[in-house]
Amino acid sequence: MHDLDLEACWLPFTANRQFKAQPRLLAAAEGMYYTTVDGRRILDGAAGLWCVNAGHCRQSIVAAIQAQAARLDYVTAFQMGHAAEFELATRLAALAPGDLDHVFFGNSGSEAVDTALKIAVAYHRLRGDGARTRLIGRERGYHGVGYGGMSVGGISNNRKLFAPLLPGVDHLPHTHDLARNAFSRGEPEHGVELADALEHIVALHDASTIAAVIVEPVAGSTGVLIPPRGYLRRLREICDRHGILLIFDEVITGFGRLGTAFGADYFGVQPDLMTVAKGLTNGAVPMSAVLVRHHIHQTFMEQAPPGAIELFHGYTWSGHPLACAAALATLDLYRDEALFERAASLSGVWQDAAHALRGAAHVVDIRTIGLVAGIELAPRFGAPGARGMEVYLRCFERGLLVRATGDIIALSPPLIIAPDDIERLFAILHEVLAGIA
Numbered sequence: 001m002h003d004l005d006l007e008a009c010w011l012p013f014t015a016n017r018q019f020k021a022q023p024r025l026l027a028a029a030e031g032m033y034y035t036t037v038d039g040r041r042i043l044d045g046a047a048g049l050w051c052v053n054a055g056h057c058r059q060s061i062v063a064a065i066q067a068q069a070a071r072l073d074y075v076t077a078f079q080m081g082h083a084a085e086f087e088l089a090t091r092l093a094a095l096a097p098g099d100l101d102h103v104f105f106g107n108s109g110s111e112a113v114d115t116a117l118k119i120a121v122a123y124h125r126l127r128g129d130g131a132r133t134r135l136i137g138r139e140r141g142y143h144g145v146g147y148g149g150m151s152v153g154g155i156s157n158n159r160k161l162f163a164p165l166l167p168g169v170d171h172l173p174h175t176h177d178l179a180r181n182a183f184s185r186g187e188p189e190h191g192v193e194l195a196d197a198l199e200h201i202v203a204l205h206d207a208s209t210i211a212a213v214i215v216e217p218v219a220g221s222t223g224v225l226i227p228p229r230g231y232l233r234r235l236r237e238i239c240d241r242h243g244i245l246l247i248f249d250e251v252i253t254g255f256g257r258l259g260t261a262f263g264a265d266y267f268g269v270q271p272d273l274m275t276v277a278k279g280l281t282n283g284a285v286p287m288s289a290v291l292v293r294h295h296i297h298q299t300f301m302e303q304a305p306p307g308a309i310e311l312f313h314g315y316t317w318s319g320h321p322l323a324c325a326a327a328l329a330t331l332d333l334y335r336d337e338a339l340f341e342r343a344a345s346l347s348g349v350w351q352d353a354a355h356a357l358r359g360a361a362h363v364v365d366i367r368t369i370g371l372v373a374g375i376e377l378a379p380r381f382g383a384p385g386a387r388g389m390e391v392y393l394r395c396f397e398r399g400l401l402v403r404a405t406g407d408i409i410a411l412s413p414p415l416i417i418a419p420d421d422i423e424r425l426f427a428i429l430h431e432v433l434a435g436i437a
């Protein structure tokens with residue numbers, strides 16, 4: 001690999017100069033493990049980036065992509081179709097809770113979010129409620145990097161260089177409360193009242209100006225923030241009271257991460273729109289989708305004149321044949337290997353192992369749900385994020401991939417992880433924590 005020129009490629013969300021000085025290059029993957037270019041095996045504690053839920057390079061997914069590429073490589077996405085996209089939409093509608101029975105395909109979580117926001121605003125407009133344009137996100141939320149997702153998102157570093165963002169956006173407070181909720185398993189006890197901030201936003205702007213609220217059921221990218229008990233249900237109630245659509249961004253929580261098909265199932269709260277990506281194709285081909293409740297879709301169908309396009313929106317790669325093939329094979333694997341149920345049944349062992357890190361050096365909080373753990377570290381004085389980055393690098397040296405966001409280590413292994421790999425993962429993390437300043 002000495003002759004590989006790293007200069008031209010500008011890596012996303014990466015410290016490029018540091019990376020290129022000390023690159024981390026992966027060459028292969030199988031099951032729970034990556035292999036680096038120098039032949040080291042790396043236990044995948046992050047499912048790639050929260051997406052490889054069935055484990056790496058699964059043969060049936062590989063075969064489905066190969067066969068599709070050889071049979072039908074691309075179909076014009078507009079005014080044309082192919083069987084796999086209809087089959088996939090039907091499967092997703094059947095898997096989704098309630099009457100989320102129509103599916104619009106995109107290629108990334110960011111695109112799904114922007115699609116959902118646009119559908120929400122257009123829906124109100126079509127119903128003659130055109131003043132409802134305001135979008136409400138949440139502090140510390142992550143909804144991708146498009147202008148819509150960035151605007152409703154609540155992570156300062158992702159926003160500050162790119163102003164002006166969308167107008168008419170407001171934010172709920174985040175739900176992180178170390179003082180009251182540290183070391184929670186599952187939903188933390190305190191903070192349901194934070195949902196009432198939506199009532200304050202309604203009082204300030206008036207419900208007649210608000211189109212939708214978007215939240216991640218569990219905020220992932222900001223460092224695993226699990227909603228307080230009853231919080232999502234209360235958000236739902238307030239939205240219902242005021243005719244506001246509730247969008248769940250399930251890009252991370254979809255496809256078994258919490259031990260249920262979707263976060264909506266885990267929390268027993270029905271959203272009006274739901275965005276998914278990542279685990280949809282097991283990470284093998286880029287794809288995302290927005291699932292939409294029946295009456296919302298129906299509004300578009302009824303309002304446009306016969307023969308007219310109902311939604312002026314879409315992507316060249318919407319419903320791409322390779323992505324559909326990968327997604328169908330992925331859904332088969334999830335079903336045939338009962339991987340969502342597996343995640344649920346492993347989650348006790350997983351959470352025990354995570355919480356056993358309590359008392360380890362630098363650890364100020366451990367929070368767990370399903371097959372997710374957030375390990376929050378005390379920041380180094382004057383250098384926030386430095387300790388988290390060092391843990392990330394040292395773990396990689398020792399053969400473990402984790403995700404670091406600031407000083408929070410997020411863990412989200414493939415759902416096929418075995419108990420001995422769980423043990424190994426936390427043993428490495430423990431050693432690393434003990435070995436750094």
Ligand SMILES: Cc1ncc(COP(=O)(O)O)c(C=O)c1O
Pocket residue numbers: 107108109110111113142143144145216220221249250251252277278
């Ligand atoms: C909740 C959520 N929404 C949206 C996105 C953006 O997805 P993508 O990176 O595929 O655009 C992410 C990515 O991590 C996410 O976690």
